[in-house]
Amino acid sequence: MQQNPSSAPIVSLRDVQKSFGPLLVLDGVSFAVERGEVLALIGRSGSGKSTALRCIDRFEKVDGGEIVVCGHRVDRPDVDLRALRQDVGIVFQSYNLFPHLTIEQNITLAPCAVKGLAASQAKDLARKVLAQVGLEEKLHAYPEQLSGGQQQRAAIARSLAMQPKVMLFDEVTSALDPELTAEVLKVIEQLAADGMTMVMVTHEMGFAKGIADRIVFMHRGKVHETGPASILTSPTTPELTQFVGTGNLKS
Amino acid sequence: MSLQLDFPAVLERWPSFLGGAVLTLELAAFATVFGALFGTLAAVGRGSRSPLIAGACKVYVEAIRNTPLLVQIFLVYFGLASLGLKLSAFTVAVAALTINVGAYTAEIMRAGFEAIPRGQIEAAEGLALSRLQIYWHIILLPAIERVYPALTSQFVLLMLASSVCSQISAEELTAVANYIQSDTYRAFETYIIVAVLYIILSLVMRAGFWGLGLVLFPRRRRLGTPL
Ligand SMILES: Nc1ncnc2c1ncn2[C@@H]1O[C@H](COP(=O)(O)OP(=O)(O)OP(=O)(O)O)[C@@H](O)[C@H]1O
Ligand SMILES: [Mg+2]
Numbered sequence: 001m002q003q004n005p006s007s008a009p010i011v012s013l014r015d016v017q018k019s020f021g022p023l024l025v026l027d028g029v030s031f032a033v034e035r036g037e038v039l040a041l042i043g044r045s046g047s048g049k050s051t052a053l054r055c056i057d058r059f060e061k062v063d064g065g066e067i068v069v070c071g072h073r074v075d076r077p078d079v080d081l082r083a084l085r086q087d088v089g090i091v092f093q094s095y096n097l098f099p100h101l102t103i104e105q106n107i108t109l110a111p112c113a114v115k116g117l118a119a120s121q122a123k124d125l126a127r128k129v130l131a132q133v134g135l136e137e138k139l140h141a142y143p144e145q146l147s148g149g150q151q152q153r154a155a156i157a158r159s160l161a162m163q164p165k166v167m168l169f170d171e172v173t174s175a176l177d178p179e180l181t182a183e184v185l186k187v188i189e190q191l192a193a194d195g196m197t198m199v200m201v202t203h204e205m206g207f208a209k210g211i212a213d214r215i216v217f218m219h220r221g222k223v224h225e226t227g228p229a230s231i232l233t234s235p236t237t238p239e240l241t242q243f244v245g246t247g248n249l250k251s
Numbered sequence: 252m253s254l255q256l257d258f259p260a261v262l263e264r265w266p267s268f269l270g271g272a273v274l275t276l277e278l279a280a281f282a283t284v285f286g287a288l289f290g291t292l293a294a295v296g297r298g299s300r301s302p303l304i305a306g307a308c309k310v311y312v313e314a315i316r317n318t319p320l321l322v323q324i325f326l327v328y329f330g331l332a333s334l335g336l337k338l339s340a341f342t343v344a345v346a347a348l349t350i351n352v353g354a355y356t357a358e359i360m361r362a363g364f365e366a367i368p369r370g371q372i373e374a375a376e377g378l379a380l381s382r383l384q385i386y387w388h389i390i391l392l393p394a395i396e397r398v399y400p401a402l403t404s405q406f407v408l409l410m411l412a413s414s415v416c417s418q419i420s421a422e423e424l425t426a427v428a429n430y431i432q433s434d435t436y437r438a439f440e441t442y443i444i445v446a447v448l449y450i451i452l453s454l455v456m457r458a459g460f461w462g463l464g465l466v467l468f469p470r471r472r473r474l475g476t477p478l
Contacts, residue, residue: 057377085379096374100393100470109388110378142470155374162378 009034009068010166010197011056016065016075018051025051027221028065033166033199033214038192040208040229041201043218044243049201052218053168056199057088070165086114089159090168093175095151097143103130103154104139107161114162122161129157133187149180153187160191167191169200205232205244217243261440264431271427272448278341278423279410279456282348286409287402289349290356295386297361308357315354321415323347328419340421344413352409359401363394396468403460407453414449424448 009032018026025048033039041049054060055067058074058081067074070087098106107129108122117125130136133153143151152172159167169188173181185207192198192211202208208215209229217225217240225231225240235241296308315323327347331338338346367390375385395402417426424445432441465472 059373059376082379082381085377088377090377092370092374094370096368096370098371098374098389098393100396100468110380113384113388114379142474144474158378 008071010037010070011199012066012068013052013055014066016052016055016067017063018048018055018060019063025221026055026062029218029221029223030065031214031216031223031226033197035197036195037213038198038200038211039214039216040212041199041216041218042203042205042208042243043224047218048221049218050170053090053170053199053201056168057090058084059090082114086162087165088168089162089164089166091152091155091159091170091172093171095143095148095155095175097151097155097158099143102140102142103135103146103157106143106154107158110158111161125161126157129160130154132160132190133157134183147180148176149183152176152180152184156184156187156191166197166199169198169202171201171203173202173204208232219243256440256443257437258440258444260435261431261437261444264435267427267431268424268444268448271422271424272452274341274422275410275413275424275449276452276455278344278348278413278416278421279406279452281345282352282409282413283406285345285349286352286356286406289353291360291391293353293357294360294364297357298364312354312357315351316358320347320351320412321418323351324415324419340416340419343419344416344421344423348409348413348416351412352405355405356402359398359405360394362401363398364390366397367394392467396471399460399464399468403457406460407456410452410456411449424452 012032014030016026016029017024029048029052031039041052043049051060055062056069056074058079062075065075069084072079072084072087074084097103098109101109104123104126107126108117108119111117111122111125112119126139127136130139133156135150135153135157138146138150138154143154146154152175156167156172172188173184176184181204185204188198188200189211200208200212209232212229215225215227215229215231216223217231217235217237219225219239225235225237231240232244235244293308293311296304297312299305299308324344324347327350328343331343331346371389371393372385375389380388413423414425416423417429420426428441428445432438435441471477
């Protein structure tokens with residue numbers, strides 16, 4: 001079977017191994033994300049979800065296996081980090097907006113500094129991405145003037161401004177109360193509807209079920225069960241059954 | 252026992268006092284600017300991945316922080332002279348004070364750098380910013396903001412400590428005072444005036460740093476949070 005670049009997966013992990021000292025955290029993890037697909041990584045605390053996600057953007061170096069992201073061989077030591085990170089957007093649980101910059105400056109910084117965009121173009125772009133997350137009126141506010149949900153949406157907008165080919169989300173709503181969670185999830189839902197390729201670690205099972213094209217259930221550093229969102233309602237392994245049964249499928 | 256103070260006899264030397272005060276302020280200004288740059292580089296160097304650079308910066312900081320300023324000044328003064336370099340007392344004083352305050356700046360800035368949450372740097376890395384861009388856009392200003400009171404106090408201290416430059420006959424405020432008191436035999440009055448002038452210089456510097464803070468940290472100004 002021939003693979004032309006446009007049909008190759010955006011993200012693919014093959015037999016990825018990763019240890020922190022003596023602790024084996026990823027034990028042969030494989031999965032792929034096709035263009036426009038939404039993949040949800042779920043699993044118990046400590047099962048290796050964040051580590052797997054961080055390996056995709058090379059915040060962690062793998063010990064073995066192969067990771068290809070938008071054509072970049074991420075597992076290789078000579079990977080072009082700047083090129084990789086222009087193709088990948090990542091959003092963290094703790095927003096990590098730059099506190100000394102306005103929302104507009106937070107958003108325009110990377111497009112100007114990395115892509116050499118002119119200031120006026122970058123400002124137009126900032127308006128556009130802020131509109132996407134429903135925060136146009138916060139253009140000139142500082143991060144500390146925003147609620148947690150607004151900060152997280154601004155962080156998503158900041159990533160979008162780099163026009164990534166894939167977005168990674170690591171429990172982006174875990175620090176938020178339910179009301180603010182809902183506004184952030186709505187933004188992510190809209191992104192999915194617009195065709196953005198996404199990998200997200202989430203504890204929001206209801207949300208994962210509604211939005212994910214595929215679920216990867218991790219258990220002890222392995223992909224224990226994977227399949228369409230329907231595996232959440234009819235799991236085949238006892239571990240996933242127990243995981244979705246222990247109140248995780250509340251919403 | 253009676254205390255007789257004769258200020259007019261001393262005050263008629265006001266042009267000399269003024270000249271000395273201006274020179275002290277100039278010394279402090281040059282050493283502050285160069286020391287801030289030099290010290291910040293040393294702070295960055297201490298975090299270097301190269302053990303050689305990190306080690307050299309650490310040795311520099313520790314050597315300076317554990318020797319008296321006057322000895323450092325003499326080392327620079329006689330060291331440059333023995334190398335055949337003929338520099339003015341002012342230049343030597345600026346060089347020595349820069350080296351001195353650079354070490355303290357390095358130590359303060361290092362604390363500032365370390366206070367930047369890891370997540371800030373990861374977010375910047377995730378946006379494809381280079382190491383240099385991250386230092387420049389993400390780390391530097393928030394780090395300075397965090398340590399600004401400590402940093403500016405250090406620069407005021409430097410200005411006060413510059414009085415030992417009188418020892419290499421830089422014509423700063425204390426040197427002028429030494430000269431005037433030996434000329435007028437009015438030592439107490441002279442040093443009272445000098446003390447007052449140093450207080451005024453300190454206030455001038457603090458006011459300057461306050462103004463600079465308004466420019467450097469617009470968020471503080473907008474949100475009204477004091478430093
Ligand atoms: N930098 C690190 N150094 C050492 N151990 C680490 C590091 N990062 C993660 N670990 C360990 O690796 C294991 C997996 O961590 P990971 O963060 O991937 O789990 P997770 O599935 O995301 O869990 P959670 O749901 O709690 O976020 C944990 O035992 C964790 O303590
Ligand atoms: Mg995690």
